[in-house]
Amino acid sequence: MKVAIFGRKFSENFNRNIYKIFETLNRNKCEIFVFEEYFQYIVDHLYFKPKISGTFTNSFNMPEGLDLLISIGGDGTMLESVTYAVSADIPVVGINSGRLGFLVQVSDDTLQSALSEILEGRNTIENRTLIEVSSSSERFDNLNLALNEVTIMRVNTSSMISINVYLNDEFLNTYWSDGLIIATPTGSTAYSLSAGGPIIIPGSGNFVLTPVSPHNLSVRPIVISDDNVLRLKAEGREKNYLASVDYRQACLPFEEELTLKKSTKKLKLIKLSNTNFFNTLRNKLLWGMDKRN
Numbered sequence: 001m002k003v004a005i006f007g008r009k010f011s012e013n014f015n016r017n018i019y020k021i022f023e024t025l026n027r028n029k030c031e032i033f034v035f036e037e038y039f040q041y042i043v044d045h046l047y048f049k050p051k052i053s054g055t056f057t058n059s060f061n062m063p064e065g066l067d068l069l070i071s072i073g074g075d076g077t078m079l080e081s082v083t084y085a086v087s088a089d090i091p092v093v094g095i096n097s098g099r100l101g102f103l104v105q106v107s108d109d110t111l112q113s114a115l116s117e118i119l120e121g122r123n124t125i126e127n128r129t130l131i132e133v134s135s136s137s138e139r140f141d142n143l144n145l146a147l148n149e150v151t152i153m154r155v156n157t158s159s160m161i162s163i164n165v166y167l168n169d170e171f172l173n174t175y176w177s178d179g180l181i182i183a184t185p186t187g188s189t190a191y192s193l194s195a196g197g198p199i200i201i202p203g204s205g206n207f208v209l210t211p212v213s214p215h216n217l218s219v220r221p222i223v224i225s226d227d228n229v230l231r232l233k234a235e236g237r238e239k240n241y242l243a244s245v246d247y248r249q250a251c252l253p254f255e256e257e258l259t260l261k262k263s264t265k266k267l268k269l270i271k272l273s274n275t276n277f278f279n280t281l282r283n284k285l286l287w288g289m290d291k292r293n
Contacts, residue, residue, distance in 0.1 A: 001119060002031045002065055004056065004088070006081045007038040007072035010097040015046060017097070017111055021070070022050040024115045033063050035084075038072075059087040059142075066090045068118065068270075074098020075190075079246045082130075082147045082267055091125050091268035093118060102189060102284050105275045114272055124271045128202060129184045129226055131245075132263035139243075139250045145263055148187030151244040152234055152258070153179035153212065155251060160215055161236035167228050175219060179212035179242075182230065182260055189285065197221040199287075202277060207262075230260040 003025055010018070025032050034042075036055040043049050056062045062084060069092040071081035078094045085092040094104025095111065106114040117123050131146040138144075154161045163175040183192035185200040188208055193199065197210035198221060207228070210221040233254075234241045240251040243258060252258075281287035 001028070001067045002033070002063070004033045004035075004062060004066050004069045004084065004090070005038065005072065006035045006069060006077070006084055007041075007097075008077050008080075009041060010072065014097040014108075017095070017108065018042060018046060018072075019048065020111060021072070021095070021115070024112070024119075026051055028119050030119075033066070059084045062088050068093070070095060071104065072097055073104070074101055075103045076247060078103045079147060082145065082246070083143055086130070086145060086265050086267060089268075091270045093123075093270040093272075100284055102280065103186070105270075105272055105280075110272075110274060113274070117272055118270060122273065126202065126269045126271045127266040128186050128269050129205075130263040130265055130267060131182065131184060131207070132261055132265075133243075133245050134259045135243075135252065135256050137252070137256060139252060140245050140248060143248055144245060145265065146187070146245045147184065147267055148190045148246050149181050149183040149192060149244075150258070150260055151179055151181045151191065151212075151242075152232060153242040153244070154236060155238065155240055155242040157236070157238050159237050160213075161234050161241060164233045164235070165209065166231040166233075167224065169229075169231065173219070175211045175214060176216060177211040177214040177219075180232070181208075181210040181212060182232075183208050183210065184226075189281070192221070193285075195221075198223065199281065226262040228261075232258045232260065 032052040033054050036057045039055050066088050069085045071078045071094045095106040096104040133144045163180045165172040181192045185202045188200040192210040195210045195212050197208050206223050207226050208223050243252050
């Protein structure tokens with residue numbers, strides 16, 4: 001098996017898991033390619049030089065014929081790895097070296113069993129929807145896919161902005177607010193949830209539009225089919241607004257509109273036998289937590 005590894009910094013209590021991961025992959029005769037910065041971080045901080053076949057520096061120079069991407073970190077690292085997994089058209093699994101880790105499924109106590117299941121091919125694959133963003137300046141260029149959400153926010157002012165939203169060129173609404181979140185089912189448990197949006201089950205074929213601090217009691221989140229094309233035009237007292245595509249941000253002039261639609265590409269997310277969306281909701285977000293249960 002040909003495996004790519006992407007990651008960022010990790011705490012000292014994760015050190016022994018790094019050894020475990022490389023030991024297991026080497027024992028199973030895997031070809032290992034590591035994100036160059038991460039490889040150097042391991043060498044510098046663990047004084048350990050893993051046996052690998054090579055490194056890569058971005059999503060455009062990844063080796064051909066990869067079978068798997070392992071993302072080591074938290075949910076933020078997982079979001080960064082999306083571009084790499086989609087570009088190489090390979091499944092990705094997240095190993096949690098961070099805190100909560102809602103997207104990353106593999107924890108410290110399930111690491112060995114998870115690696116065995118993947119290497120033996122006993123896992124399944126979930127296809128997760130991505131939002132594709134475009135604008136006249138193409139500011140996000142080839143990094144224009146969001147797994148979680150696209151967000152428009154006010155910037156450099158305490159004044160709200162107004163966001164005109166068009167659904168297939170039909171006017172939907174004007175949101176007077178601090179911002180607007182357009183989330184996938186995957187992202188419905190992230191920023192959108194914090195802003196009062198609903199939980200949407202992955203694979204349900206929807207987007208949710210969730211306003212951030214709307215100045216109108218009648219404006220609430222709305223769920224739409226992901227077959228729709230959205231056009232967003234923001235207005236405000238300043239010259240710019242902030243557009244976020246997952247972790248990537250750009251300041252855009254108000255005259256520049258954004259177009260959002262479901263991407264033809266999917267993220268292939270590895271699903272392990274011991275993971276379940278509803279269990280994750282209960283265990284990590286304490287969904288439905290009640291002492292009577």
